[in-house]
Amino acid sequence: MAxxxxxxxxxxAAIDVYEFxxxxxxxxxxxxxxxxxxxxxxxxxxxxxxxxxAKDIKDRAYKLLREGRSKEDITAYMVERYGDFITYRxxxxxxxxxxxxxxxxxxxxxxxxxxxxxxASVKLSSQHDVTTDQKQRVEALLKQYGQQKDEKEDxx
Amino acid sequence: xxxxxxGIPLMLFVVMAAFLAKGLENDPRHLPSARLDQKVPAFSLPxxxxxxxxxxxxxxxxxxxxxxxxxxxPSCRVEHPMLIELAKQGVNIIGLDYKDxxxxxxxxxxxxxxxxxxVIFDEKGDLGLDLGVYGAPETYFIDAxxxxxxxxxxxxxxxxxxxxxxxxxxxxxDGGGA
Numbered sequence: 001m002a003x004x005x006x007x008x009x010x011x012x013a014a015i016d017v018y019e020f021x022x023x024x025x026x027x028x029x030x031x032x033x034x035x036x037x038x039x040x041x042x043x044x045x046x047x048x049x050x051x052x053x054a055k056d057i058k059d060r061a062y063k064l065l066r067e068g069r070s071k072e073d074i075t076a077y078m079v080e081r082y083g084d085f086i087t088y089r090x091x092x093x094x095x096x097x098x099x100x101x102x103x104x105x106x107x108x109x110x111x112x113x114x115x116x117x118x119x120a121s122v123k124l125s126s127q128h129d130v131t132t133d134q135k136q137r138v139e140a141l142l143k144q145y146g147q148q149k150d151e152k153e154d155x156x
Numbered sequence: 157x158x159x160x161x162x163g164i165p166l167m168l169f170v171v172m173a174a175f176l177a178k179g180l181e182n183d184p185r186h187l188p189s190a191r192l193d194q195k196v197p198a199f200s201l202p203x204x205x206x207x208x209x210x211x212x213x214x215x216x217x218x219x220x221x222x223x224x225x226x227x228x229x230p231s232c233r234v235e236h237p238m239l240i241e242l243a244k245q246g247v248n249i250i251g252l253d254y255k256d257x258x259x260x261x262x263x264x265x266x267x268x269x270x271x272x273x274x275v276i277f278d279e280k281g282d283l284g285l286d287l288g289v290y291g292a293p294e295t296y297f298i299d300a301x302x303x304x305x306x307x308x309x310x311x312x313x314x315x316x317x318x319x320x321x322x323x324x325x326x327x328x329x330d331g332g333g334a
Contacts, residue, residue, distance in 0.1 A: 052281075055279075057285070080190060082190055082290070083187060083284060083288070085333055
């Protein structure tokens with residue numbers, strides 16, 4: 001273990017060469033790398049991508065953070081160059097309206113449909129008020145059917 | 157009420173089919189440029205041919221094509237003869253040698269001929285990042301005012317030129333009084 005430990009430390013250092021004086025900046029940097037999407041290898045974020053372009057974007061974000069730019073500034077900076085595509089958190093615009101609110105609209109439609117259907121069925125069942133006459137007939141039929149069934153079972 | 161049983165799923169199906177059919181035609185790798193209808197971003201980079209000459213955004217007044225290429229890019233090799241043909245036809249093409257080695261790039265132009273009236277040497281990919289380049293080759297159509305009017309991602313093939321790009325070129329070169 002004592003032999004392994006220094007090895008793993010150097011391995012980590014070789015990957016993570018971006019150092020900040022301010023822990024907040026370190027955190028911002030990691031969040032940015034998670035939330036920015038690599039335009040070259042489209043289903044990876046910048047942190048996961050090994051593409052040359054991902055490294056360029058990483059380096060530029062690092063430089064800007066060190067200059068004191070905020071996380072939001074840097075996202076805007078990248079969107080200005082690569083479009084909304086670059087962020088995994090697309091802003092609400094008329095192009096992304098469906099993306100943001102579409103699911104809620106669908107949910108609302110489902111709820112409305114369910115409520116309307118429920119009401120209709122309640123109305124339907126309340127319309128079927130049975131008169132005492134009908135009730136008696138039903139009971140008589142039930143009785144008859146029940147008896148026949150019993151008889152059938154007896155004869156078996 | 158009965159028509160809804162068939163009507164609603166049918167409607168949903170038609171709407172989804174229309175969206176998906178449209179999606180089939182889109183190549184997700186062809187992103188629209190965020191720099192469209194904007195001026196070329198400010199830069200100051202050396203020329204590939206002569207390292208002491210500095211090229212800036214002031215020099216990119218079209219009508220011209222700005223072609224992003226590199227020696228490590230196989231598609232650029234495929235595209236090269238078409239660029240030479242276009243240069244012969246009088247299309248002004250500026251090269252942007254993107255993240256490349258100078259000796260390699262010079263040897264490349266020596267071997268395959270040089271269609272560019274000037275070549276910007278962007279060793280670190282700084283101008284590439286400012287332009288929103290995400291892979292070579294890419295070709296930007298820049299008008300007389302230095303505004304980016306179109307970006308073509310991928311090879312400028314004879315077919316692409318005939319189908320759409322020549323019309324875009326005509327629209328910027330007419331307005332620019334070339």
